Amino acid sequence: MYAWLVNILGFSTVVAPLLLLMVISCSLLLQRQLLEGTIARWMKGTIGVALVAAIGVLVIMLWTKSYREEIDFGNLVTINDVHFHFHLSFIFDRLSVPMVILSLALCFTIGSFGISYLHRDAGFHRFFLFFSMFTVGMVFASLAATIETLFLGWEFVGLSSALLIAYFQDRVSPVANGLRVWIVYRIADAAFLTAAVLLHHQTGEGQFITMLGSEAWPYGVSTLSNGVAFWVGFFLLIAAAGKSGLIPFSGWLPRAMEGPTPSSAVFYGALSVHLGAFLLLRISPIIDQSFPLRCLVIGLGLATAVYAAFTASVQSDVKSSLAFSSLTQVSIIVVEIGFGFQYLALIHLVGHACLRTLQLLRAPTLLRDYKTLENALGDNLSLLTPSWIQWAGPTVQRRLYRAAMERGYLDAILDDCIAKPFIAVFRVFDRLEHAWIRILDGDSKRISEISSSLDTRKTGASANSISKSVEIEVRKDH
Amino acid sequence: MNELRLPWLEFAILIPMLASFITWRTHAADKKRFVSIVASGLTLLVTLAAWIDFESLFTYEAQDHWDGIIAILGRQELLIDQLNAPLLSLTCFLFLLTFLATPRVKYGIYSFSNGLILLAITLAILSTKDQWPLIGLLALQTLPLSWEVRGQGGSTRVFWVHMIVFILMLIGGGWIYQITSSPWWHGVAISLWTIAVFIRSGCFPLHCWISDMLIKASFGTSILFVTPMIGAYAAMRLIVPIAPDWAMRGIAFISLATALYAACMTIVQNDARRFFCFLFLSQSSLVFVGLETSSSIGLAGALCVWMSVALALTGLGLTLRCIESRTGPISLLKYNGLYAAMPNFAGFFLITGLSCIGFPCTLGFIGSELLIDSAIEFSPWVGFIVVASTALNGIGIMRAYFRIFTGIKYESSIPISSMRAERIAILAITILLIGGGLVPQLIVNSRYKAAVEILEHRTK
Numbered sequence: 001m002y003a004w005l006v007n008i009l010g011f012s013t014v015v016a017p018l019l020l021l022m023v024i025s026c027s028l029l030l031q032r033q034l035l036e037g038t039i040a041r042w043m044k045g046t047i048g049v050a051l052v053a054a055i056g057v058l059v060i061m062l063w064t065k066s067y068r069e070e071i072d073f074g075n076l077v078t079i080n081d082v083h084f085h086f087h088l089s090f091i092f093d094r095l096s097v098p099m100v101i102l103s104l105a106l107c108f109t110i111g112s113f114g115i116s117y118l119h120r121d122a123g124f125h126r127f128f129l130f131f132s133m134f135t136v137g138m139v140f141a142s143l144a145a146t147i148e149t150l151f152l153g154w155e156f157v158g159l160s161s162a163l164l165i166a167y168f169q170d171r172v173s174p175v176a177n178g179l180r181v182w183i184v185y186r187i188a189d190a191a192f193l194t195a196a197v198l199l200h201h202q203t204g205e206g207q208f209i210t211m212l213g214s215e216a217w218p219y220g221v222s223t224l225s226n227g228v229a230f231w232v233g234f235f236l237l238i239a240a241a242g243k244s245g246l247i248p249f250s251g252w253l254p255r256a257m258e259g260p261t262p263s264s265a266v267f268y269g270a271l272s273v274h275l276g277a278f279l280l281l282r283i284s285p286i287i288d289q290s291f292p293l294r295c296l297v298i299g300l301g302l303a304t305a306v307y308a309a310f311t312a313s314v315q316s317d318v319k320s321s322l323a324f325s326s327l328t329q330v331s332i333i334v335v336e337i338g339f340g341f342q343y344l345a346l347i348h349l350v351g352h353a354c355l356r357t358l359q360l361l362r363a364p365t366l367l368r369d370y371k372t373l374e375n376a377l378g379d380n381l382s383l384l385t386p387s388w389i390q391w392a393g394p395t396v397q398r399r400l401y402r403a404a405m406e407r408g409y410l411d412a413i414l415d416d417c418i419a420k421p422f423i424a425v426f427r428v429f430d431r432l433e434h435a436w437i438r439i440l441d442g443d444s445k446r447i448s449e450i451s452s453s454l455d456t457r458k459t460g461a462s463a464n465s466i467s468k469s470v471e472i473e474v475r476k477d478h
Numbered sequence: 479m480n481e482l483r484l485p486w487l488e489f490a491i492l493i494p495m496l497a498s499f500i501t502w503r504t505h506a507a508d509k510k511r512f513v514s515i516v517a518s519g520l521t522l523l524v525t526l527a528a529w530i531d532f533e534s535l536f537t538y539e540a541q542d543h544w545d546g547i548i549a550i551l552g553r554q555e556l557l558i559d560q561l562n563a564p565l566l567s568l569t570c571f572l573f574l575l576t577f578l579a580t581p582r583v584k585y586g587i588y589s590f591s592n593g594l595i596l597l598a599i600t601l602a603i604l605s606t607k608d609q610w611p612l613i614g615l616l617a618l619q620t621l622p623l624s625w626e627v628r629g630q631g632g633s634t635r636v637f638w639v640h641m642i643v644f645i646l647m648l649i650g651g652g653w654i655y656q657i658t659s660s661p662w663w664h665g666v667a668i669s670l671w672t673i674a675v676f677i678r679s680g681c682f683p684l685h686c687w688i689s690d691m692l693i694k695a696s697f698g699t700s701i702l703f704v705t706p707m708i709g710a711y712a713a714m715r716l717i718v719p720i721a722p723d724w725a726m727r728g729i730a731f732i733s734l735a736t737a738l739y740a741a742c743m744t745i746v747q748n749d750a751r752r753f754f755c756f757l758f759l760s761q762s763s764l765v766f767v768g769l770e771t772s773s774s775i776g777l778a779g780a781l782c783v784w785m786s787v788a789l790a791l792t793g794l795g796l797t798l799r800c801i802e803s804r805t806g807p808i809s810l811l812k813y814n815g816l817y818a819a820m821p822n823f824a825g826f827f828l829i830t831g832l833s834c835i836g837f838p839c840t841l842g843f844i845g846s847e848l849l850i851d852s853a854i855e856f857s858p859w860v861g862f863i864v865v866a867s868t869a870l871n872g873i874g875i876m877r878a879y880f881r882i883f884t885g886i887k888y889e890s891s892i893p894i895s896s897m898r899a900e901r902i903a904i905l906a907i908t909i910l911l912i913g914g915g916l917v918p919q920l921i922v923n924s925r926y927k928a929a930v931e932i933l934e935h936r937t938k
Contacts, residue, residue: 029825029905077844077922081930082775084851086844122818148847152838159832162876169817169884182876190869194862197850426746429739437686440636 002060010071012053014090017139020046021132028129039128040115047111051104058097067216068093070145087207091145095217095281102350103138106270106357123167134160138271147196147206154192158185161272164259177255184252188242195235202228212285218342220285233286233293236279244276244330246304251411253327257319269326269356274349277333284342294338301334310404318363326356480540486528487542487556487605491598493521498594507585514577514590522570529563538931556605560928561714565604568785569706572792573597576698579796579903581803587696592622600706607715613648616712623695623703632694640677640687647674668725671716679709680759682736689755701795704758705788710765719935730770734863737763741867744874750798750808753878760871761787761834764849767864771852777929779848782921786833786842793830793907797823804894810878813885822896824883826904831875833911835868841914844922
């Protein structure tokens with residue numbers, strides 16, 4: 001009876017953020033920059049419409065006691081001969097509806113905050129371009145009914161996050177951190193893509209209903225064989241670990257706080273960091289099917305929780321401390337998923353995201369808040385040391401402190417064991433190639449020298465005269 | 479065999495040849511550029527007309543319609559089929575955009591006349607299927623680039639060392655294939671052709687000439703010499719129809735190694751042109767990986783990747799070329815911070831770069847998906863290596879983006895933003911990349927039909 005209304009509302013939830021992305025990106029590509037006020041209206045209008053529509057879907061679902069509604073956009077690609085379909089559809093169920101409402105509500109809040117926070121900032125338009133991309137990614141990932149659609153949203157979130165971290169792009173540090181986060185995300189993406197294609201290959205299509213059973217979430221039963229379930233789950237666990245900063249990828253989380261304060265930081269405290277846990281929730285029937293996989297999920301969650309709790313307790317800046325506190329809770333959510341408490345994990349996720357948003361928004365005024373509290377108490381706030389740590393000897397305490405302060409040496413281990421050897425090996429190959437070209441060329445000059453001398457000779461000019469010619473041309477053009 | 483209604487293919491080859499003569503005789507650089515743009519635009523229209531004409535015939539392949547060629551060569555050598563119909567238009571489009579995006583500062587380096595000759599030869603190659611004309615044209619195509627490097631006073635030794643082996647292998651393979659019908663000798667001929675294709679495509683370890691050429695020749699000519707992926711075309715025409723499975727596996731194995739090796743090398747490059755070179759080598763090698771799977775989906779995926787990589791990497795190359803024309807050689811060793819000075823180029827760099835690695839909502843996405851799907855079916859390891867290569871290329875692209883556009887603030891006393899012609903050129907590619915990503919069915923249908931036909935001919 002209400003199917004048409006659900007379709008309209010569901011369609012609006014998906015399309016409205018997409019419209020925002022299209023408007024901002026087209027204006028930038030065509031060099032027709034919108035006014036700040038126009039962007040603000042578009043942002044509030046589109047995300048507001050999407051949020052109201054999502055709440056509308058929730059109300060109708062509660063009213064009609066429906067547990068699952070699907071909005072079908074049809075096949076993006078069909079090859080009938082070989083039964084290949086790339087299906088684009090979105091699902092509203094007990095997992096996706098809370099997640100999409102949470103995402104849109106937080107994006108609306110942060111967007112509104114960002115409009116005044118970044119007022120007259122040189123990167124205002126750039127910020128809202130990435131912000132709209134992030135929102136689209138979150139909506140797509142939350143509502144995805146197929147693994148491919150989820151991957152699409154996943155990639156959008158990854159790209160926008162990395163670019164937002166590098167928002168203050170005139171400094172090296174945010175850019176280097178943005179690149180580092182991107183590297184972790186690419187590893188996660190590669191794992192996700194492998195799992196997605198494996199699933200697609202096994203089931204012939206990527207729809208969750210086909211592989212997780214027709215029962216509504218969380219009562220689905222995996223239709224995959226045990227072996228496939230393990231490997232698919234394993235790759236998705238790597239993807240989730242990358243996105244949610246679980247061990248060994250935890251190092252990126254405090255680095256993500258380089259983005260504009262506090263708006264982009266909120267993404268990593270509130271939404272982006274939970275996307276990995278959301279993925280595990282979505283595939284929970286697969287985790288339930290494979291006992292070794294379940295053990296892996298619980299083990300990884302526990303290890304990360306202990307690590308993050310230790311690290312959070314010694315951080316000297318509020319954002320890093322919040323980042324690792326966030327990670328502790330995300331890891332506990334992962335453990336809950338591993339034990340099969342899907343509802344608990346979902347409630348934990350929503351509650352935690354809201355709490356962290358509040359904390360991160362208050363982070364810049366933390367000292368003032370402390371002062372207010374101390375004035376009210378009439379005394380200094382005490383620094384409590386956990387009692388159990390007293391049991392350990394001073395040497396152990398010192399070592400633990402140092403390891404926690406260095407964030408478990410995770411970044412150093414990854415750098416020393418993977419990144420540096422990799423770079424060193426391929427730099428050697430690069431040098432060998434240069435040497436080989438020199439031998440073939442019968443020339444002792446370095447290629448780069450040849451290149452620079454040729455470039456100067458070819459143009460018959462130095463960089464200055466190049467610039468002058470370009471200047472004349474640009475002036476003519478304008 | 480069916481015939482086209484008009485001699486479109488002859489027109490497509492003759493127009494740039496004629497225009498090349500005109501530009502050679504013209505001294506004014508502006509006029510040369512104008513003639514080149516008009517000629518390549520006309521050629522694009524003619525190739526599009528040929529494609530439409532061919533589609534309306536509902537056939538696998540059709541000959542061109544002109545008795546002149548038959549009178550000269552004794553038979554009609556030019557034909558259009560499912561494989562080359564879109565490639566002809568794509569090639570013209572890439573040349574047109576390169577001519578359009580050539581800034582005045584490059585007029586002294588870039589030879590429009592050579593560019594037009596290259597276009598004519600490339601179109602002739604793409605319209606040819608028979609062994610000897612194809613071998614002859616492939617050999618001929620090496621000349622314009624060599625002339626250009628010689629004209630600049632650069633050394634062509636590395637280029638010619640490779641190209642002489644390439645040509646000898648092509649001729650040797652053709653000769654052996656013709657004189658004997660023994661399967662063993664046919665295997666030798668296919669092996670020689672395979673080595674030739676490896677050299678032309680820049681497969682590891684025979685790829686050094688591409689990085690050398692990209693540095694020594696003008697960027698525009700280099701881009702146009704490599705991005706239409708003539709090596710892959712030669713493989714489709716010479717090797718795929720007759721090669722036994724072991725040869726196909728060998729090609730795919732070497733290509734897989736190239737894809738991974740070049741992807742790793744992309745990350746450690748300190749020069750933008752060499753970065754472009756390895757990115758191209760890695761992504762273009764994936765086209766050959768599709769051959770190994772021997773499935774219609776895998777081959778269709780490979781052909782889609784071919785289109786998307788050609789478009790995206792031409793766009794990326796043109797963006798780098800435009801930046802180079804303003805700042806000189808781009809070093810990736812340091813941060814250049816060019817975003818504020820040229821935000822448009824930053825956007826184009828990101829879009830074209832991400833498209834070539836198959837980022838969602840771009841043309842490359844569906845191609846990569848099809849390719850990886852069939853690769854995993856063939857062997858999970860093959861699929862994993864393809865995914866790993868793509869992930870590494872993604873890291874390389876973002877690293878290059880950050881190094882070129884961010885990190886510091888580039889101070890320029892003069893405006894160096896993009897010009898209208900450059901914007902139009904790169905915007906056109908961007909629209910095709912994103913449009914193709916949002917509505918990929920058309921291109922997938924075309925490539926799937928081509929893949930099915932290729933596999934059917936191979937089975938026969």
